[in-house]
Amino acid sequence: MQDVWRTGINWDDALPPNLLAVWKAWASELEFIAKLKIPRCFRKQSKPLEYELHVFTDASKAGFGACVYIRTKYGEENFSLNLILAKARVAPLRQLSIPRLELQGAVLGARLCASAVKELGPIASNVTYWCDSQTVLQWIHPTRCKYHAFVAHRITEIADTSKASQWRHLPGNLNPADDCSRGISAIHLTTQHRIMRVGGRHAHSVHSTCVHSGIRQASYHPGSHQSTLHHVDPGGT
Template sequence: MFHQVRVWSIDGQAFRFLWYEPGSSQPPDVYQMDVHFFGAASSPSVCSNALQQAVKDYGDDHLLKQITKHFYVDNWLASFSTAAEALSTAHRLTETLKAGGFPLTQWAMSNNAVRQSLPGQRLEGAVVNMDLDAKPIERTLGLVWIFSRDAFILGASVLTDGRTKRDIMKAISSIFDPLGFLSPILFQAKFLIQDIWRPKFDWDFELDQNLIDRWIHWANSLPLLNGLVLDRCISPTGKDASTIELHVFGDASEMGFGAVCYARFVHPNGTADISILLSKSRLAPLKFMTIPRLELNAVVLAARLAVQAKEEHDIIFRKTIYWSDSSTVLSWIKSRSCRINVYVGNRIGEILESSSSTEWNYVPSFINPADDASRGLTAAEFDIRHRWFSGPKFLKVLTNWPCLPSLPPLEADDPEVREATWVGQVQLPDNEIDQLIARKSRVHIVIRIVAYMLRFIANART
């Protein structure tokens, strides 16, 4: 896409470079790029603006939304409810972008009939599967997408020959999980990284054998994830949902905290389907932090995830429900008192900016799926039928949901509650001295007058 956008002549000097043939003794030649190229800091923003302008020139707001929300660099990633809508939008977008100098040339989609109807190259086995699977796959943001099944393949593999902090950090960072589907698995690796940082090893210093053994054990367990297939479409096929809800869970432990979002599709017959949307996990800081504060950070993370889910999905959620297993944090959220200290108060304020206190509910720890993100899971425990993917069982029914217990009031000895400070005014009855001070502005004059009065009184008595 970058080479489709030309550089203004007045800016061309910034894209000059030197070139000489290998082994040549001649001075290098000076060349200048007339188009934008990969590596220039300005290229992404300039080319994205040119792509949007190509659609704005035709005044189609629907296509402009496809560009601004569903384009990742030069890849168009979009979903449609029907094949007719997908084909119509694809044809219009192709014609519009081609007129603007951005032809769409390759197509990969789950509907074979639509794929065959579009111009350009159709991806058929464009990516070789090392398992010798003949079905075509395409990598999307680090995920493996089988577009014949419209599903993601979840899995990870790393080299286990690392012995230094640099090697292990590089291996773990190579696992790209943008939606957090593997958060419980990667949490164990994050915790290992934190333990590696504690002794402050140099980057290329060989680690203790205990840390190396933990790393090898975790890395060798990753092949157990192979074969996990998650449907890309979150809405149940063949069913019409009467209500779509967003449920967000947050939890914390001594090791860290996490949050996970689910979409709940409620059908007219009273049944419901649950689909995982996204999740995130964070490690507890090296500096000690109390469990209530960690739970508070988990709740903040849950509120942020809910905002992200609403912004990035085209789904209209009729209701948003937040879940936490910390009665202390729930009492802070629902309290009308302003006596909470600054750390807690700022985070409660952020939570209430994007949610209402009535949307927060209690869930017992043992059925809270966010607990998996705050403690981690082994690869042997992880499969597609795990509650991490399907959500807690109570969401699939309409009754017998966890009830919010009666929350205790904020206690005065709570370390997160500020001591009450008395503010008042003391008013004394007026007397002659006060009147004298009010009439005279200088202290030495007041002292002299009082001295004359005391001397007169003393002389009068004698």
């Protein structure tokens, strides 16, 4: 829709051949959405020992997005992980730099998390935010620098609902929010996709970290605003 808007054509005008092909391809994939089923219950019958929320944010030239997961612990090696919220937005017509788009994604993540915490109540008190932009993390952590109004206003909003110490870094290739910012075709958006595949054995390998098989633990380094990711065998149990 944004590409159509940029062309300046009227509502009653026929689409140019290149945009018409894109539209038809998109419309033909809508039927696959009906096959996607997302479990609404995020806890088992047994009483959980603790809950954690993990928020991922990302941006690209196309847009920015965020997703929120809840991690439920039942025992030392017994966890479940569920996607509970996600949102994506296209980049504005007024071109922004990638760091500013990443900051928009961080604001969106903070807003989504605030909504989740409001609905879930006390069980959602343990929250970790994940971002692959070092620039955004540098902005979020307090400094004596004075930022442009665009950055300052958004950092203030983020600070209103989160602490700087809750924001961690992870590599972009491990960030599930990357799919929110770049988009996924309906054909590939299945329960086996990485943004959805968060249950089973993929959950136990996450210890206060990110939702990705192969990651065991993340230790935070305040001086560099980075997390050291310790890998384990993804096929292990």
